[in-house]
Amino acid sequence: MSVTAAHGFTAAGxxxxxxxxxxxxxxxxxxxxxxxxxxxxxTNSFAAAPVLWSRxxxxxxxxxxxxxxSGGANACTGPEGFQDTHATAERLxxxxxxxxSDVSATDVAVCSTGLIGERLNMEALLSGVHQAAEELTTDAAGGVAAAEAIMTTDSHYKVASVEAERFTVGGMAKGAGMLAPGMATMLAVITTDAVIAQADLDAVLHEAVRVSFNRADSDGCMSTNDTVLAMASGAHPEAEEAGVDLGDFKxxxxxxCDDLTRQLIDDAEGAAHTIEVRTVAAPSEADAETVSRAVARSNLFKTAIFGQDPNWGRILSAVGTTDVAFDPHRVDVAVNGVWICRGGGIxxxxxxxxxxxxxxxxLIDLNAGDSEATILTNDLTHDYVHENSAYST
Amino acid sequence: MSVTAAHGFTAAGxxxxxxxxxxxxxxxxxxxxxxxxxxxxxTNSFAAAPVLWSRxxxxxxxxxxxxxxSGGANACTGPEGFQDTHATAERLxxxxxxxxSDVSATDVAVCSTGLIGERLNMEALLSGVHQAAEELTTDAAGGVAAAEAIMTTDSHYKVASVEAERFTVGGMAKGAGMLAPGMATMLAVITTDAVIAQADLDAVLHEAVRVSFNRADSDGCMSTNDTVLAMASGAHPEAEEAGVDLGDFKxxxxxxCDDLTRQLIDDAEGAAHTIEVRTVAAPSEADAETVSRAVARSNLFKTAIFGQDPNWGRILSAVGTTDVAFDPHRVDVAVNGVWICRGGGIxxxxxxxxxxxxxxxxLIDLNAGDSEATILTNDLTHDYVHENSAYST
Structure with a gap:
């Protein structure tokens, strides 16, 4: 179930x-x-027009x-590109x-994905908006069609949902390359029918993104268009004015978000392996994330995994480039359960x-504290090189 | 001419x-x-045994x-690996x-390169040291043989030299993958017959490395063994006790160092293009370097160049991930002389x-200051993936 899993939402693609x-x-x-x-x-300085607008x-x-x-990022398109986004919101x-429904354009967000540096075909886009508005439905099919419409090099659409007693959370996402670190070239929309204060929704979303989308690092490349949008309708049939339990909601x-993140990495451009880089016993959670991310970004590590070579030297050399405080002689590394590196050595x-x-x-055990973090990544393959050299995306 | 271009040095390989x-x-x-x-x-925390020794x-x-x-990095090999390095220096x-010659082991540096995490074959190494010591020569052939002996995945040896009026500077280097950012998986030795105070030699070397080897960034991966060693014999026939002109020497x-750096990048693993990423009009030299390095590290940019696609969107999206202060609407980008991005747009x-x-x-013009810097890199190709997935290095 997708974004229409939550009551109070209609969708179309x-x-x-x-x-x-x-x-x-x-x-x-x-x-x-x-x-x-x-x-x-x-957080890219060259944030695309739809990001500037939606902010x-x-x-x-x-x-x-x-x-x-999809079909165009509307990024680096200047004031004209921003006008295009504005006109799109106005039209809907x-x-x-x-x-x-009495909707103001200033309450209509816009998200775009595709090639950077080209104007959108506005005639096609506005006619698409018209058509989509006519096909809006609460049915699951509408949510799936919407999830399909945001795909670029994704091989399949990504949706997820969780049902709780007094609320539902639905979601969809796209993203295949340019996946990091403030999120990935990705768009995601989270819907809920929970009764939830805006400040709580904001806090919950930021924390969820921090430990999910922001810990997917496919190729270290940060996009100009990344957006995760959460919308709350308060339309659950058993909604209570007091709202939902915040812990359950979070x-x-x-x-x-975790479900969608995993789907993104599993479908990352050209990937043959999904890799969890988990760092434990770090001085802080930020340190653990830094170490895991350094490994996740090592092209030499990622090509070794593609070649099914458990080359722990490339893991340690990546860990060693960070400024995290640990004793090199106390670091252990396991790959798929085998401790191939003990005490920084063989x-x-x-x-x-x-x-x-x-x-x-x-699994990287720093033996230097009590914190941990996991970065999800994938290997670096011939297919990644092919997809990103043979096509302009 | 190689390390033996400078008077007072003998070499063998x-x-x-x-x-x-x-x-x-x-x-x-x-x-x-x-x-x-x-x-x-x-600066890698997992510095190899020969690095710990040579420090x-x-x-x-x-x-x-x-x-x-070559044939083994002697990195992550524990106290035994350090003993091996010590024994090697003792033997010479x-x-x-x-x-x-009355040489103390504590005045014999050691450099190793190859696979991380395996002990060296000490019998072979020590017998090699014996043989090399017997073949030491001031001839050019000795310098070339030494340069050949440090090759790993290099396709050819790298030597360079400059002759000045009262001194000569020679050099050799190796490095093919794991090329960044504090130098690259590289070893380099610079020789000179200049009369030069140790403090001056140290200062000149650090400044030269900062603007040469440290600005080569092939694959963003930092090695455990990087070493650039400079040795001064004071043996130039026309050497004067007052020493050389420091500016000329620098x-x-x-x-x-520049010559060797260019040779390293030109021979980087699997590369089909050598790429100069020059950032100008930056607030500071460090900012210019940060921007150039961000682009040089973008796998999406590097695959695009492999595909001969001047995808400036991937350049801007990499520039935009830095924290350098500039106005996105004033950034121009040229590729091979064509200004395909003007004012952050088309x-x-x-x-x-x-x-x-x-x-x-x-060429990235930030229009935000007077400083500039260039990072040398290369494209990301099928051959890079092949070399680093099919072989354990």
Whole structure:
């Protein structure tokens, strides 16, 4: 179940011709009693026009609807690109208002993904918005069509949901390359029918993103368009005015974000292995993340895993580039359960490591504290080089 | 001309059997009136045994000789690995002393390169040291043999030299993968027959390395064994006790380091393009370096260049991940002379860019200051993935 798993949302995805084939424009509308919204955006200085626009939309904590398109990032397109985004939001607001919903363009977020540095085909996009608005539905099919419309080099759509007693959390995401570190080239929308204060929604979203999307690091490349948008309709049939239990809600949002994150990494461009780099016994959680990320970003480590070579020297050399405080002589490393490095030196026989499965688990024990963190990444393969050299994306 | 271009040095390179074929043990001896030496080492926490040893050797600013081997990095090999390095230095000191030179092991540096996490074959290494000591010569052939003996995945040996009026600077280097950022998986030795105070030699070497080897960033991976060693014999026939002109000397050392750096990048693992990423009009030199390095480390940029795609969106998205202060709307980018990005947006037609030559010049104008810096890198290719996945190095 997708973004329409939560009550109070309608969605649609249509084929507007922005990309060579398939759906490319999605619309999601919150028709519930509350319009609370929160978002996390890329920190890239070259934030795309839709990011600049949506930051303004979200500044008052409200979003009534969001338009998402693939087939063009609308990034580095100057003031004209920003006008395009603005016009897109205006158009949906007009259509929804004409249908009796009284929506302001300044409450319509926009997300775009695709090639940087090219203007969008506005005729195609606006006609797609029209068509999508006509097809809006609470059905699961609408959520799936929306999830399909945001795909770029993704091989399949990504949706997730969690049902709790008094609320539901749904979600969709896209992302395949340029996956890091403030999120990935990714768009994600989280919906909920929970009754939740905007400040709580904002806090829960930021914390969930911190430990999920922000710990996916496919290729170390940060995008200009990353957006995770959360919208709360308050439309659950058993909603209570007092709202939901915050702990339960945070768990559910985090679970949906985790689920989507794993789907993104499992479908990362050209990947043959999904790799969990877990660092434990670190001085702090930030240190553990730093160590795991350094390994996740090592091209030499990532090519070794592609070649099914448990080359722990490349793991240690990456760990050693960080400024984290640890004793090199007390570091142990296991790959898929075999402790091939003990005390910063030679451990068990590396030929005992089996790397034939898709999932690879790297465990780095720093013996320097009580904190841990895991970064999800993937190997560096011929297919990654092929996809990113043969096509302009 | 190589390390023997400078007067007062003898060198040799022999085949000891540490690697499957070819020379793998080199010895270089300073027989001049001065033994001043300086070095720059990796900052990796998992510094290899030869790095730990050579740091001690260099702590008094003197080195009489250096042994270098390929076929094994002697990194992450524990106290036993350190003993191996110590024994290697002892052996050469004994041999040289027996021949009448009175050399202490604590004045013999050691450099190793190859696979991390395996002990060296000491029998082969020590017999190689014997053989090399017997073959020491001031001839150019000795310098070339030494340069060959330090090769790993290098496709050819790297030597360079500069002759000035009252001194000569020679050099050799190896390095092919794990090339960054504090130097690269590289070993380099710079020799000079200049009369130069140790403090001056040290200062000149550090500054030269900062703007040469440290600005080569092939794959973002920092090694455990990086060493640049400079040795001064004071043996130039026209040497004057007052020493050389420091400015001239610095220029010569920098030129040799630049020459070797370019050779390393030109021969980087699997590279099809050598890429100069030059950032100008930056607030500071450090900022310019940060921006250039961010681009040089972008796998998406590097695969695009491999595919001969002047994808400036991937350049800007990498620039935008830095914390350098600039106005995104004032950034221009040229690739091979064509300004395909103007004012952070669309510039000249990207189809005008010709990427068929080996050399690619990226120029990023931040319009935010007066400083500049260039990082040398290369593209990310199928051959890189192949070399680093099919072989354990």
């Amino acid at each position: 249509v084929t507007a011709g922005l990309k060579s084939s398939g759906r490319d424009v999605a619309v999601l509308v919150n028709s519930g009693p509350t319009k609370n919204a929160a978002a996390v955006f890329t 303004q939309v979200l500044s008052d904590g409200r979003a009534d609807a969001v338009i998402l398109n 607001a007009e259509i929804l208002s004409a249908a009796g 768990d559910a949002v985090t679970a949906v 451990g068990e026989d590396r030929s005992l490591v089996d790397l034939s499965d898709r999932l690879v688990q790297v | 022999v085949t000891a059997g540490l690697k499957s074929s070819g020379r793998d043990v080199a010895v270089l001896v300073n027989s001049g009136p001065t033994k001043n030496a300086a070095a720059v080492f990796t 001690q050797v260099l702590s008094d600013g003197r080195a009489d000789a250096v042994i270098l081997n 000191a004994e041999i040289l002393s027996a021949a009448g 220029d010569a050392v920098t030129a040799v 510039g000249e037609d990207r189809s005008l860019v010709d990427l068929s030559d080996r050399l690619v010049q990226v």
